[in-house]
Amino acid sequence: xxxxxxxxxxxxxxxxxxxxxxxxxxxxxxxxxxxxxxxxxxxxxxxxxxxxxxxxxxxxxxxxxxxxxxxxxxxxxxxxxxxxxxxxxxxxxxxxxxxxxxxxxxxxxxxxxxxxxxxxxxxxxxxxxxxxxxxxxxxxxxxxxxxxxxxxxxxxxxxxxxxxxxxxxxxxxxxxxxxxxxxxxxxxxxxxxxxxxxxxxxxxxxxxxxxxxxxxxxxxxxxxxxxxxxxxxxxxxxxxxxxxxxxxxxxxxxxxxxxxxxxxxxxxxxxxxxxxxxxxxxxxxxxxxxxxxxxxxxxxxxxxxxxxxxxxxxxxxxxxxxxxxxxxxxxxxxxxxxxxxxxxxxxxxxxxxxxxxxxxxxxxxxxxxxxxxxxxxxxxx
Numbered sequence: 001x002x003x004x005x006x007x008x009x010x011x012x013x014x015x016x017x018x019x020x021x022x023x024x025x026x027x028x029x030x031x032x033x034x035x036x037x038x039x040x041x042x043x044x045x046x047x048x049x050x051x052x053x054x055x056x057x058x059x060x061x062x063x064x065x066x067x068x069x070x071x072x073x074x075x076x077x078x079x080x081x082x083x084x085x086x087x088x089x090x091x092x093x094x095x096x097x098x099x100x101x102x103x104x105x106x107x108x109x110x111x112x113x114x115x116x117x118x119x120x121x122x123x124x125x126x127x128x129x130x131x132x133x134x135x136x137x138x139x140x141x142x143x144x145x146x147x148x149x150x151x152x153x154x155x156x157x158x159x160x161x162x163x164x165x166x167x168x169x170x171x172x173x174x175x176x177x178x179x180x181x182x183x184x185x186x187x188x189x190x191x192x193x194x195x196x197x198x199x200x201x202x203x204x205x206x207x208x209x210x211x212x213x214x215x216x217x218x219x220x221x222x223x224x225x226x227x228x229x230x231x232x233x234x235x236x237x238x239x240x241x242x243x244x245x246x247x248x249x250x251x252x253x254x255x256x257x258x259x260x261x262x263x264x265x266x267x268x269x270x271x272x273x274x275x276x277x278x279x280x281x282x283x284x285x286x287x288x289x290x291x292x293x294x295x296x297x298x299x300x301x302x303x304x305x306x307x308x309x310x311x312x313x314x315x316x317x318x319x320x321x322x323x324x325x326x327x328x329x330x331x332x333x334x335x336x337x338x339x340x341x342x343x344x345x346x347x348x349x350x351x352x353x354x355x356x357x358x359x360x361x362x363x364x365x366x367x368x369x370x371x372x373x374x375x376x377x378x379x380x381x
Contacts, residue, residue: 029191029292030136031056031147033184033300041090041105041295042198042257050184052300053141054148060140066194068130069283071233073218075211076122076202082106091189091296100330110202111253122202122252123214125222125233127279128194128293129260129286135190141298142306149307153183157304160317167328167359168335168346176324185325186297195260195286196293197222197269197279203252217247221254224274231276258282260291301325311355323359333361 032049039045076082083097086105096102110120140146149157160179166172199222203209209217219228219236225244229237258270261282269278304318328346336344349358 029295030061030134030188031141033187034297035180035184036092036096036101036186036297038104040108041086041102042109044259044292046292049188050182052150052153052183052187054150056136056140056147060137060146062135062137064133066130066132066192068194069128071125071127071231073215073233073235074124074126075214076120076124077211078121078205079106079119082109082120082122089294091298092186093299095326095330098330098332100332109200109255111255119205120202121205121209121214122200123211123218124201125199125215125218125231126196127232127283128196129283130192130194130293131286131290132194133190133192135296136188138189138298141187141189141303144307156182157317158314160320162313162316162320163354164320164357167348168342173324173328176321179321180325184300186299187303188295189298190296191292192294193260193290193292195282195290196257197282198257200255200257201252202255203250207251209250209252212243213246213250216243217250217252220244220247222274222279223276227274227276231279259293260289261285262289299325316355316357319357323357327359327361331361333363 029046029049031051031053033052034045034048034050039048074085076085080097083099083102083106084094086092086102087094087097092101099106110122156179160175164172170177199218201214201217201221203214215235216239219231219233219239223231223236225248228239228244231237256270256272258266260266261269262285265278265281265285268275269282299322301318301322304321305315308314308318331346333344333346335342335346344361344363346359346361349360352358
């Protein structure tokens with residue numbers, strides 16, 4: 001059983017008003033698609049976004065003006081809790097809490113301490129000032145009456161094979177693999193903007209550091225030993241000298257993500273400056289110099305399945321794409337045989353048909369796959 005990451009909200013104030021439309025600059029990222037497997041969700045990935053829609057109508061975008069400031073910790077008792085935190089914040093399904101889908105983000109954040117063989121635990125100290133949230137109406141993405149897919153995207157999609165022979169063979173999915181590589185896997189459905197500072201501290205779980213150990217380490221990393229009590233988080237205000245001394249001896253990896261603010265302020269903090277004044281400055285600059293700090297996503301197969309009638313060739317293609325990503329790739333159990341006998345195999349189910357394809361990971365040794373899986377959820381459609 002997994003535990004929800006502990007989140008300690010130290011200070012928060014939030015009000016909002018809703019407006020009907022966002023500006024062209026603000027909504028330009030919404031509806032675009034990223035390849036979840038290749039993107040660091042904690043950083044700026046604008047250059048890795050792809051367009052699959054013609055320009056969406058202005059009515060599709062809704063903006064909420066926020067006035068929100070908060071300082072809090074997020075504690076990850078193990079690697080799975082970090083995956084869950086990332087997926088939850090991004091509105092990703094439980095099946096995507098995996099090294100396959102979120103491995104790039106986790107690898108960057110932990111500086112590659114995390115792997116299938118190495119468990120990590122850690123902490124984030126987050127300070128943020130949010131100015132607005134913009135989202136795209138789901139109906140605009142899934143309805144052919146409201147939006148139009150780009151011609152090149154639709155042509156490449158309709159070139160995908162409808163029937164998959166020998167689905168356990170990687171080459172049977174070659175064109176689906178190339179399609180995902182070209183266009184990506186998940187569309188951006190909302191974005192929060194403002195300023196955000198995130199100090200991340202990780203260690204191998206074998207070090208057996210406590211939650212308090214990570215808190216103190218994060219406080220010291222952000223403000224330095226002399227200003228540790230001025231971070232603006234209550235857990236940092238009562239740090240003893242012995243705790244500070246212990247923190248300096250901890251074997252950890254440190255990673256910092258800074259979004260928003262003036263270029264100079266952002267650069268100083270991103271390059272390791274430990275200054276309470278700079279942190280306050282970053283928060284104060286959120287209104288005038290906002291950046292995208294958090295996104296949510298929707299899988300493109302969900303969009304495509306909704307746009308095409310069930311049982312139609314394009315709906316089948318979308319279903320194939322879903323099974324290929326979630327089952328064949330994300331689940332991560334390859335074809336295994338011994339003396340001609342299939343021990344592990346990704347194949348059609350007994351109830352699969354041409355109009356309604358279904359696939360499953362069948363195995364004589366299911367426990368072999370379960371042990372190898374990095375996702376906490378058994379694959380299901």
